[in-house]
Amino acid sequence: MWPLLVGNGWDVRCLTRNQLRAQRLYGDRDWVQGDLSDEGDCSRALQGCQAALYMVHSIGQGDDFAQHEVNTAKRFAENAAKAAVSRVVYLGGVAPAGIPSTHLASRLAVGEALRAGSVSTLELRASMIIGHGSLSWLMVRDLAARLPVMVLPAWLRSRTQPVAIADVAIALCKAFEIPLPQNAWFDLPGPQVMTAHEILDATAAALNLPKPRTIEVPFLSSRMSAHWLRFVTRADWTVAKELVSGLTTDLLARDESYWKLIDHSSLQTFAEAARIAIGAELAEGKLEGAWGTFERLRAKAASQRETS
Numbered sequence: 001m002w003p004l005l006v007g008n009g010w011d012v013r014c015l016t017r018n019q020l021r022a023q024r025l026y027g028d029r030d031w032v033q034g035d036l037s038d039e040g041d042c043s044r045a046l047q048g049c050q051a052a053l054y055m056v057h058s059i060g061q062g063d064d065f066a067q068h069e070v071n072t073a074k075r076f077a078e079n080a081a082k083a084a085v086s087r088v089v090y091l092g093g094v095a096p097a098g099i100p101s102t103h104l105a106s107r108l109a110v111g112e113a114l115r116a117g118s119v120s121t122l123e124l125r126a127s128m129i130i131g132h133g134s135l136s137w138l139m140v141r142d143l144a145a146r147l148p149v150m151v152l153p154a155w156l157r158s159r160t161q162p163v164a165i166a167d168v169a170i171a172l173c174k175a176f177e178i179p180l181p182q183n184a185w186f187d188l189p190g191p192q193v194m195t196a197h198e199i200l201d202a203t204a205a206a207l208n209l210p211k212p213r214t215i216e217v218p219f220l221s222s223r224m225s226a227h228w229l230r231f232v233t234r235a236d237w238t239v240a241k242e243l244v245s246g247l248t249t250d251l252l253a254r255d256e257s258y259w260k261l262i263d264h265s266s267l268q269t270f271a272e273a274a275r276i277a278i279g280a281e282l283a284e285g286k287l288e289g290a291w292g293t294f295e296r297l298r299a300k301a302a303s304q305r306e307t308s
Contacts, residue, residue: 077117131165189253
């Protein structure tokens with residue numbers, strides 16, 4: 001996201017709760033320390049900014065994180081107006097077909113809070129984002145790589161439209177440029193409708209691994225399923241369990257009008273996005289530890305089966 005914004009001529013200031021860690025990971029960027037829940041930090045972060053990209057959540061910061069997120073969004077909207085910011089862009093989540101999980105309800109409520117402010121605000125809603133650095137991608141990647149046999153809860157039949165992180169980045173950058181007569185929201189669907197089960201199978205294929213064998217257990221809830229994520233994936237469990245709880249119903253876009261609005265139609269397929277994500281991870285070096293060894297042994301065994 002940062003290279004794309006800089007390439008489009010923006011001077012980018014990044015806000016983080018942990019400046020030392022951020023600078024260690026991405027030392028070529030302009031980082032400032034702060035927490036948007038603090039009035040002073042929020043005000044200072046926005047001073048001199050023409051536009052703001054809001055990509056903040058508070059999952060894992062207590063049971064009342066949803067209310068905390070709304071309060072933070074309202075504070076941000078107020079301070080953006082005081083700083084004469086001309087555009088706020090927010091990356092949220094797709095509205096579910098059924099009752100939203102706490103996490104999804106909070107994402108939608110944050111969008112409403114930002115759009116209720118006086119600054120021109122565009123909310124973009126994505127479901128599963130496929131790319132290196134995406135938590136939802138990390139979850140499915142680790143499950144596909146590490147579980148040859150998988151218990152299949154009924155909720156894995158739910159459908160979504162996974163979208164490549166590269167396409168999301170383009171959508172966010174364009175959001176600062178398009179005319180916006182009033183505050184609005186748009187969905188960011190990927191080009192394919194896929195069940196969670198199909199996503200796991202396609203991820204295994206991108207890893208050159210056989211599809212996981214599945215055992216259907218209809219009564220296994222999303223909350224129960226989330227508990228074994230902590231043992232299998234590298235994803236932060238407090239966040240992962242909230243993401244899984246949102247998979248119990250379809251997450252399908254209302255339409256594809258935003259892609260037409262920004263004239264971006266060549267969306268990456270799931271397979272393309274998965275291959276790029278896997279390549280980006282490999283470029284950072286081998287995965288260490290027991291899981292890294294297990295994955296390499298499993299990949300070697302799969303390769304031997306193909307050549308035999």
